[in-house]
Structures are given as C-alpha cells and as structure tokens.
Amino acid sequence: xxxxxxxxxxxxxxxxxxxxxxxxxxxxxxxxxxxxxxxxxxxxxxxxxxxxxxxxxxxxxxxxxxxxxxxxxxxxxxxxxxxxxxxxxxxxxxxxxxxxxxxxxxxxxxxxxxxxxxxxxxxxxxxxxxxxxxxxx
Numbered sequence: 001x002x003x004x005x006x007x008x009x010x011x012x013x014x015x016x017x018x019x020x021x022x023x024x025x026x027x028x029x030x031x032x033x034x035x036x037x038x039x040x041x042x043x044x045x046x047x048x049x050x051x052x053x054x055x056x057x058x059x060x061x062x063x064x065x066x067x068x069x070x071x072x073x074x075x076x077x078x079x080x081x082x083x084x085x086x087x088x089x090x091x092x093x094x095x096x097x098x099x100x101x102x103x104x105x106x107x108x109x110x111x112x113x114x115x116x117x118x119x120x121x122x123x124x125x126x127x128x129x130x131x132x133x134x135x136x137x
Contacts, residue, residue, distance in 0.1 A: 003070065004072060004073045004091045005070050006067075006069045007030075007032070007067070007068045008033065008067070009064055010028055010031075010064060010065045011029045011063065012029060012063050013063050014027065014028040014057055016055070024050065024058075025048060025050045025051075025054050026055075026057050026058045027048055028046075028057070030045045030047060030069065032045055045089075045091060046088065047069050047090065047091045047093050048092055049069075049096065057096060060098050067096055067097065067099060068096065068097045069095070070093065070096070071092045071094045072094070073091055073092075075087070075088075076088045076089060
C-alpha cells in the first residue's frame with residue numbers, strides 16, 4: 001500500500017498551471033522539520049494536486065501556510081542542467097487541509113514538541129457547590 005502523509009509549512013507560493021488537456025494542477029513544496037539528538041533538520045517534499053482541489057489550494061494557501069497532505073508517492077528521475085541524474089519523489093495529493101499560518105509561539109522556544117504546540121488548552125471545569133454525584137439508579 002502506497003500512502004504518504006506530509007505535514008508542514010509551504011516553502012513558496014503554490015504554482016497553479018494546467019495540463020495539456022486543460023486540467024488545473026498546482027505544485028508546492030512542504031518543509032517537514034525533524035529533531036534528532038538535539039539537532040533539527042528540514043526535508044522538503046514536493047507535492048502535486050489536480051482538478052478543482054488544485055484551484056482551491058492555490059486560492060487558499062500561500063508561502064508559510066501550515067498544510068497536511070495525503071496521497072501516494074511517485075518516483076521522479078530527470079537529468080539536471082549540469083548532466084547529473086537526479087532522483088526523488090513527489091506526493092500525488094488526494095486530500096489536503098489548510099491549518100493556517102505558522103506563528104512563532106513562546107512554547108516553541110521552550111522545546112515543546114509539535115503536537116504540544118497544536119494541542120488546545122484544557123478547559124477547567126468547576127463543579128457547582130450543590131452538585132450531587134449520587135446516581136438515582
């Protein structure tokens with residue numbers, strides 16, 4: 001099964017174009033940050049969306065937007081201008097979500113993880129003084 005999920009920030013504005021038969025398509029690159037043994041690295045993942053979804057993506061998302069994209073990985077191989085062979089992959093996106101723009105938060109500087117940054121604050125519930133916790137059955 002070939003399923004890829006990418007969550008990160010757009011490194012540039014999406015590039016909307018059309019296929020030879022006129023279908024809309026958009027290309028974009030997602031920066032996926034990873035921290036290992038105290039060092040942070042960034043992997044860039046190329047993505048491609050087709051159809052009405054591509055038009056919506058180009059309209060809604062821009063450089064710096066946080067996105068989640070799901071699709072299948074397809075291998076790429078081409079010859080660069082200097083004659084070297086370049087290999088990589090592109091995610092052919094079938095579903096995506098826009099998560100807003102990345103904003104610097106204080107807890108990022110304190111080493112809290114990505115999931116902790118996205119987690120909403122827990123509500124505090126206070127029971128009324130006359131609360132009876134006895135069940136009637």
